[in-house]
Amino acid sequence: MWLNFDLFPDSASTLAPRVDQLYLFVVGVTVFFSLLIAVLIVTFILRFRRRHGNLVGSAVHGSIPLELTWSLIPLAIALFIFGWGAEVFFALSRPPSDAVEYFAVGKQWMWKFQHPEGHREINELHVPVGLPIKLTMTSEDVIHSFFVPAFRVKADVLPGRYTTVWFEATRPGRYHLFCAEYCGAEHSLMGGWVEVMEPNEYEGWLAGAGTGQTLVASGEEIFVQRSCNTCHRPDTQSRAPSLTGIFRRSVALKDGRKVTADEGYLRESILNPAAKVVAGYDPVMPAFQGQLSEEEVLSLLHYIKSLAPADSAGRGTAPAAAPTSDRGTP
Numbered sequence: 001m002w003l004n005f006d007l008f009p010d011s012a013s014t015l016a017p018r019v020d021q022l023y024l025f026v027v028g029v030t031v032f033f034s035l036l037i038a039v040l041i042v043t044f045i046l047r048f049r050r051r052h053g054n055l056v057g058s059a060v061h062g063s064i065p066l067e068l069t070w071s072l073i074p075l076a077i078a079l080f081i082f083g084w085g086a087e088v089f090f091a092l093s094r095p096p097s098d099a100v101e102y103f104a105v106g107k108q109w110m111w112k113f114q115h116p117e118g119h120r121e122i123n124e125l126h127v128p129v130g131l132p133i134k135l136t137m138t139s140e141d142v143i144h145s146f147f148v149p150a151f152r153v154k155a156d157v158l159p160g161r162y163t164t165v166w167f168e169a170t171r172p173g174r175y176h177l178f179c180a181e182y183c184g185a186e187h188s189l190m191g192g193w194v195e196v197m198e199p200n201e202y203e204g205w206l207a208g209a210g211t212g213q214t215l216v217a218s219g220e221e222i223f224v225q226r227s228c229n230t231c232h233r234p235d236t237q238s239r240a241p242s243l244t245g246i247f248r249r250s251v252a253l254k255d256g257r258k259v260t261a262d263e264g265y266l267r268e269s270i271l272n273p274a275a276k277v278v279a280g281y282d283p284v285m286p287a288f289q290g291q292l293s294e295e296e297v298l299s300l301l302h303y304i305k306s307l308a309p310a311d312s313a314g315r316g317t318a319p320a321a322a323p324t325s326d327r328g329t330p
């Protein structure tokens, strides 16, 4: 019904109808009370108008039932909207566990995307219909905001931090994508398209898009190029902790704190290793702040995440220092 109504954007994700229903409900409540108040004002103006010169109004001394009515009804309505809004907000901010992870890097003034298979795109994102997609995003410079009106998703993209949005497209098509945070001279031009395709078309597109290196493979390359592997070796942990199975593990720090090795911690430990030094080690690692692009950091994170603990052979046998491993190399 809204598809031909130009004031309303396309609706092309599983979340879009939920956002719209809430929006229309809030608009409905607002219109209802606005009309009610307007009608009452006009009615009272006419009904209680001064009919002759010395007419004086009678004093009103309050009424508990009336006070309660106009306090409790709006409270109930506001709480209902809050509850509904919270439900939709949680749905928007919690990607389903089977969501496939894509990546975006915002940069003055373009969007760079990377597919899990390794393909890279600029200002265009091809996705299959009917697949939940989690987009992990960061910025190379200033704050941007990723906004696809047809999916009803928008999230700020911040330098030095990862934020996510998720969506599941429901209709093939081409949908506008915008930067929704003023980010400099060409902010208004920082946009592009999300191309939603049938799964078989998407496969065809992937095949035709040329070869890309997976994040794990490029991360492994950087790991060797930057000589991370000379200290972070699985066979000796004298200079640096082993990274095998580190992701999501709890890490004891020198200052007695404990942190979970999530993306944020790993990222900080690459760029500014002195910030959180692992117990038992000296802060000897050089800082890579300013030396790695956000895409390189992402690749490294993926490589580190891929270092699962060795199955039965015990710890320390993961191929952290062996660039010849076959994982993810096309």
Ligand code: CUA
Pocket: 106, 107, 108, 109, 143, 144, 145, 179, 180, 181, 182, 183, 184, 187, 188, 190
């Ligand atoms: Cu990027 Cu506005």
